[in-house]
Amino acid sequence: MMTLTKERVTIKFDRIFKTSKGLLGAVHAVPKAEIAGVSLEEGKTVDINKLHRILGHATEETIRETAKFYKWKLIGKFTACDACRIANARQKDVAKTTNTKSTVPGERLMFDISSVSAKSYGGNKYWGIVVDDCTDKVWTVLLKKKSDLGSKLVTLIKTLKGLGRW
Known part of the structure; x- marks a missing residue:
């Protein structure tokens, strides 16, 4: 096992793979966030925003249909999360034409x-x-x-x- 330490953080490379050019160290990492899976019994109550994250940032309609299918009771008001707002952000279109013409060679x-x-x-x-x-x-x-x-x-x-x- 190889370890890498910086200040108070230590990473243990607990998986070592042999390659044609040497060794490759890997880490079995488990995220601290919720694991993308849900195990709710019929009739259970769940917060709609929590279910939104668990279901991979699904749309409100998809969440409600899924909850209806599994007979889950939704609570709370659906609000768009930061991750979804960023993912749905769109850059403003760049104009393909212009009404002005440069008067200085090399300016544009x-x-x-x-x-x-x-x-x-x-x-x-x-x-x-x-x-x-x-x-x-x-x-x-x-x-x-x-x-x-x-x-x-x-x-x-x-x-x-x-x-x-x-």
């Missing part, structure tokens, strides 16, 4: 990325396009990974600044 760059059906001879799978809002000039970049777009944009901007284009 618009870009998009797309995949291509086959890799290029250089091994690139993605195609990026950059458009300057003021001048309508277009630059394209080929990318091996989508995540390469950021560094390619920085390189493009530095190059254009160095050439005195902006």
